[in-house]
Amino acid sequence: MNKIDSICRNFLWSGKDSYARAPNVNWKTCCTPKEEGGLGIKKLKEWNKTLLGNWSWKKIVQVKDSFKVAYVGNQWLNQTKPYNVAAGYQWLRPPATKVQWRFVCWNPLNIPTTSFIYWASKLEILLTTDRIARIGFGQETTCYLCEDGTETHHHLVYDCEFSKQCISIMHKCLSIRFPSQSFDQWCASGRGKSKLQRKVTSACMVGLTYEIWHESNIIRLQQQVCRPDILVSRTITTVKHRWSKNNNSILQQRDKAWMDNLG
Template sequence: MWLLRGFPAFSASSGLCLNKTKTDIYFNGMPGTTMANILQVSSFRKGTLPFRYLGVPISSKKLSKNECSKLTERIVAKIRSWGTRHLSYAGRLVLVNSVLTTIHTYWANIFLIPNGIMNKIDSICRNFLWSGKDSYARAPNVNWKTCCTPKEEGGLGIKNLKEWNKALLGKYTWWLAAKKDHLWVRWVNHVYMKSGDWHDYTAPLDCSWSWKKIIQVKESFKAAYVGSQWLNQNKPYTVDAGYQWIRSPATKVQWRYTCWNSLNIPKTSFIYWASKLERLLIRDRIARMGFGQETTCYLCEDGTETHHHLFYECEFSKQCISILQQRLCIKFPPQSFDQWCASGRGKSKLQRKVISACVVGLAYEIWHARNIARLQQQVCRPDILVCRIVTNVKHRWSKNNHSTLQQRHKVWMDNLG
């Protein structure tokens, strides 16, 4: 009754009026006569759980897949709105990273999303990346676990959504460990913690599902909380730091500097990435998958078409590499280029970036020429192919950089052609 008396006072001070036709009241553990009296006095409707508040399902029990289906429906709707566009792999990757994997963030900030829904979201994103559709249309070239590793470790930088969800919830456990002055922290301490030790606390059997999941997340971060500090540093907890803590780091790949150079055209970086992992659908790989028997190289018609042959040993590729080396005034075995680029010996930062972009562009153009030869039985001239690579790199540099070149760099860029 005290709450009902507070509504008129709130309306008088704020000017906001209560709409009884849009207001529900929820009961828990009350006798039927008490509930009937409250409904009669308030004129509110009796609500039932679960209900939606600001688009999020509110429930005292574990959320079912059906209750979370709205999340996957929003992601599918986004993909279908892009269905008429002809997007490259790189274009789809940008949409996966910037749109699809962030739609769930609002929900993931509030509760631990069921594994079934997270697996469904992963499946939708994977299908869109490799086929442009929300449903399964073709087998992916690279497994999703590899795609969800950072670029410097050989992946595509897509977030692992399950681990990102835990990192988002980690801020609640950090508030409790650091004893932040929040109303929610006070309430939890009063209802659950009873002023006990947070590090040794275990959830009681009769607590809510949401609280059990927060305690489950707490166990994942327990070793990182040193007293009231994060990783024994004078720095607060951040979601990105929590994500890096909870995931399993891998060895950094040497070709990361070449593949993800800022001067690269995105679609060329994607093909170069797939070639480094040897996941392009070349003839030898298709034959090993059981979908064909012919393995002869399309470009030179001499030798088995493997990744190594196509990009390094094919006569067509050798001619392209030789012409490009002359244009760039460099000489080294193509297989050791990534090591040379990482060391940066003998060239300035600008020169290394331009050379890297040309090498990545060469891999893309060789792959493109191979596909043209497969479909149209025509092979492009190597000098025309190399000229196109250098022109594209110089054009991209001119569009993305407006600083004045040093004289030696200007001469070097002009000599490229």
């Protein structure tokens, strides 16, 4: 079981089944549900234990004593409530606070890579120049995008002039007004826009986070930063294309006008 976990962990961070580099996030966090800030990967040991729970009680007496409490506490033992694996797994792990940004990060309209980068930015594990220098691989910590300030997570997301320009242009395109810090809060409350508009807005902002991050990486090689308006336009085009590829339903007049004006 540990070996399988180890292969999964190595593959997540390096694309290989063998150890190539230290993971950016500990495995326990990766195995936390998405709504609590993790990646929702199943913990194999606990998942296996809950699968054993599908057997009759007599067959699982060898399972740890702790599981007996789950059976009694949930009325599974006296069969007033049917046992199911998902409920068993849920019982084995203590609940934690749900993160507000879960709706934005795991929006089905997001391209998976952009979701992953957004998740990594929320956990502050992106390899910014500041972080690379701190772990001993390089000395340059200046932000390549604005050449003014140390490239930390906070700088890249909130303080960088290049990022600010991109976000400002995106807000205009999306017809929204709020400070970027409260974006997750706005999406969770869903004020002022239809469900479709919220989904598209959310995907555009996640896509933009990815594009800014990608730009901060490739500029080190190409020495020329992309114009913010081009970056925003590219993000919106990608989101609209993904939406139209996966949705054939007829839009309401209000949504159609909004989508047509977008970009």
